[in-house]
Amino acid sequence: MHETTQPRQLSLNAFIYPSGHHEAAWRHADSAPDRIYDVSYYQEIGRTAEAAKFDAVFFADGPALRQNVKHYAAPGLEPITLLTAIAAATTHLGLIATASTTYYEPYNLARLFSSLDHISGGRAGWNIVTTGTDLAAANFGLAKHPDHAERYSRAREFVDAVVALWDSWEDDAIVLDTESGIYADPDKIHEINYVGRHLRVRGPFNSARTPQGHPVLVQAGASNDGRSFAGQYAEAIFTAHQRLEDAQAFYSDIKARAASFGRNPEHVKILPGISPFIADTEAEAKALEREFNELTVPAYGLGQLRNLVGKDLDHLDLDGPVPVELFGDAGDVTDNSRSRLQVIAGIVQREKPTVRGLLHRLAGARGHRVFVGTPEQVADTIEEWFTKGAADGFNVMPPYYPGGLEVFAKTVVPILQERGLFRTEYTGTTLRDHFGLPRPESQFAGRAAAAQ
Template sequence: MTGQLSLNAFIYPAGHHEAAWRHPSTTPERIYDVEYYQQIARTAEAGKLDAIFFADSPSLRTEVAHNAAGRLEPITLLTAVAVATERIGLIATASTTYSEPYNLARLFGSLDHISRGRAGWNIVTTGDPGAAANFGLDAHPVHAERYARASEFVDAAVALWDSWEDDAVVLDREAGVYADRTRIHEIGHHGRHLRVRGPFNQPRPPQGHPVLVQAGASNDGRAFAARYAEAIFTAHQRLADAQAFAADVRDRAARLGRRPEHVRILPGISPFIAGTESAARALQQEFDELTVPAYGLAQLAALTGTEVGEVEDLDLDGPVPARLFADAGDVTDNGRSRLQVVAGIVERERPTVRRLLRRLAGARGHRVVAGTPEQIADTITEWFTAGAADGFNVMPPWYPGGLEVFVEAVVPILQQRGLFRTEYTGTTLRDHLGLPRPVNTLVPSRHRTGA
């Protein structure tokens, strides 16, 4: 636990519950309407949240027949959100497997300039094999290769942002000098996966570089996070597991010479909130009863790496077959970390297939809680004070109402407890997260102005 809580609003179009689009309190017809997202962002900003956070994938990953599965491209969308807000951070997901460093660095650098320092990049290697065919590839690169490319990719992107010194723009009208060319550098990245010459074609972003966010708890993911991530989005069901993960990543970061407090660990939490616990549980059941089993089974097949035909005839009221989780591995070799989270649920709770599908319907393996505002605040407080989390990615079951009730009812309790800000004290996402502006690694120490 360091400083105060961080809270992001993780945006899924209609909400994080898979049946949210069917509920009368949602408006799925608006999920391609920019004003819908501007409204959500203003709600988050009114609650003084750190950021809004958009997931993305370069393919149609889900069964669109039973869910509002399509999405707008998040960097483009967040540029429109930036001009409708003032302080809220803007985090977009983008893939290192299906992008190139120069183009992606331009997009995020531009977002940081346009928003005056509010951009964040959620770095993913893309887990969906279906993306390969969209980019002319015969097969999806294997896990280790994707992370090897990701490391090169981030190194190159950061070098591009650093290729302009902070004082490279001279703007001397009298002398006719716009920029000092000696303070703009080629990066000369030549790796096994990528070659990028540089320099960049825009000045260094206001934050030095956008905040680097990572989601992934495999061993490769943890090593990557320890080296690069300034915020980590993770999934845990139990406090002890979250504590162990946080301790491991902080230790890895320290061994690489980083300050552990500069790695913000943010589990997902999906809250059903009502005036009484029983009313909150009834609200959760209301959403669960709108689920379509065929959709849940397709998600289960994707999670476990089985064919849909192998699960579509399962007895919904029978036990979950152990064979589905035979390849989950364990925490010492956790290449499929989300599968392990779900395998843990199956092992501990012995649910029926129907019950498991409903457990996953709420937030795809992230922690779902139902209770009063005080109870939700208690859960957040417990994890924060126990060192299991520096904050949370809040995953409302439905939008926009689920975020509105969180901001109106839960945030004031956290503020009263002194755990969360009552006003923004800075203007950038780094300010909100308590992160320093990074030193420009390409600049000789005598020239550094961005530390």
């Protein structure tokens, strides 16, 4: 018999921002800002994503109020708790939450994600972040936020400790012998005795290994430190690119870094963000985008941009050109220390927008790619990036919820399915199954086998 190779399949995640990824979405008639604290709202979004056979839903999060809530419906629910509620309303959909290695401790974070993986039957993913805002420090009694290199140094120790905790119960540690009265074999439950420069964790963990072995490790940093971290640890990577060639360069770089750590590059999924305005005609799609842009509040957009560039912008003429010198310290493409700022600097250099025009460009998805067109055009773009070495799938960022996801699910997904690029049914039950990732073996089981 000859083995048949399954054609490569796209991964699609629904990135949930409560009222939508456009900053003015909460003001639009098709969004539901009054429901952003209503759990049934998120369960409905989860069911929409699952009906379209999405791999997962994804929540961003941070331990500080970063947005100006005077003009923005900022998300507020803790994502791991919320994903547990979505798990109860779905059966296959992956559940990815963001949590910071800077402001958690390994043991309590390991428990949260382990519990989500058990409760959901193996659908959990952890989006690993180091937290990029100084606003968080004061919320945790710290005088200042750790610098970039220090945060990544702690993050490496943190992930090593968390994975060791998840591995500390071997898969067959639970004996469940009711006749002899033995529930578990203590010889297969291990202290991890992790000691690093930043962290000390003894273990063992207080819960058995999860259905996936451990939750999927996800990452979203594009700086040099972030890329190195991703190559070493990440199994899925969320990233922001405006152009195909930039996405291709990032894709090749991450795959090469993974290989340099002895990993299989196919087990690292690269998932750029795309925020599509979709309508029956291109003209109607552009009109829809204009509707949203006309609802923006310039003071809010200027504040968001000021946070990125670190300079006062209130003196700028909204209808004048964006001063290129604002981005003089963004770094070049080989540096990547301020990756999102570089994306914006590239927009300014290529398109030479007015200040208002740049604010509209960034209003859609904070530097992720906004695409405006018909369902076929959206599908064409996704296919091009997927087949030309720029993406293994996409983090779909609807400009508005819930309708933006519903339109994508009803119009774009069927086209991708007809082209053989996306599943028509789930072929597995876990997030690892959906992403095509192997189930990792416990490192302690491996050590025991080697010793024998």
